[in-house]
Amino acid sequence: MIAFENVTKRFPLGNVALESVSFTVNDNDFVFLVGPSGAGKTTILRLIMHEYLPSSGNVTINDQVISSKSFRKIHELRRQIGVIFQDFKILPEKNVYENISLSLKVNKTPSSQIQQEVLKALSLVGLSKKERVFPSQLSAGELQRVAIARAIVGNRDIILADEPTGNLDPKTAWEIMKIFKKLEGRKTIIIATHNTDIVNSLQKRVILMKDGRLIKDMKKGGYEL
Ligand SMILES: Nc1ncnc2c1ncn2[C@@H]1O[C@H](COP(=O)(O)OP(=O)(O)OP(=O)(O)O)[C@@H](O)[C@H]1O
Numbered sequence: 001m002i003a004f005e006n007v008t009k010r011f012p013l014g015n016v017a018l019e020s021v022s023f024t025v026n027d028n029d030f031v032f033l034v035g036p037s038g039a040g041k042t043t044i045l046r047l048i049m050h051e052y053l054p055s056s057g058n059v060t061i062n063d064q065v066i067s068s069k070s071f072r073k074i075h076e077l078r079r080q081i082g083v084i085f086q087d088f089k090i091l092p093e094k095n096v097y098e099n100i101s102l103s104l105k106v107n108k109t110p111s112s113q114i115q116q117e118v119l120k121a122l123s124l125v126g127l128s129k130k131e132r133v134f135p136s137q138l139s140a141g142e143l144q145r146v147a148i149a150r151a152i153v154g155n156r157d158i159i160l161a162d163e164p165t166g167n168l169d170p171k172t173a174w175e176i177m178k179i180f181k182k183l184e185g186r187k188t189i190i191i192a193t194h195n196t197d198i199v200n201s202l203q204k205r206v207i208l209m210k211d212g213r214l215i216k217d218m219k220k221g222g223y224e225l
């Protein structure tokens, strides 16, 4: 479970990115995080990723409260979380298989298990047979599929995506969203997005942010800004 309790995040020059934000996301929930630019969506994801400490309030991930103490266990905590970005962040000099297996290698997973996991993830994202291909030979949609495969290997139970369809045409954006839908019920999924078309169509829980405040938390449904 992910819980935010009155979380405020201030930056050194006085910028307030989040102001007393509270919500909980249960295991295997599917949530869209929406709101205009500067609303605080990325800040929420970064707090969950343990990139920031809250200025006040508590962020709890799977019963672990994020604190300067928990930061010492940061590698262990981050292992539970897979992240997907708008600009894919795929390493250009490594092939698809190497990109996806990197985190497993770092964790010293046996290579037979790595192979099994990578092939399973590639099949889920619809990229079987592309494992030896290099990123320069892939389309934007395919790069995002690689990023999703990379995020799900290693039995991560939380998947965070920051504007995952922002660099994709509408048709490809829907293909990517269908992959997230496939993961529904198996992982906790939080997707920050400006794509109102997708959010309104899928009728999932929507957390609406504005100016660092949580404006609405809708169980099911679309939204209007
Ligand atoms: N590292 C930082 N230092 C100072 N201010 C920051 C920092 N990160 C974010 N902010 C500020 O916090 C606010 C929220 O930013 P955030 O990136 O969370 O918004 P967002 O909802 O993700 O916006 P977008 O839709 O444009 O990605 C903004 O006013 C931003 O300028």
Ligand SMILES: [Mg+2]
Binding pocket: 041, 042, 043, 162
């Ligand atoms: Mg953002």
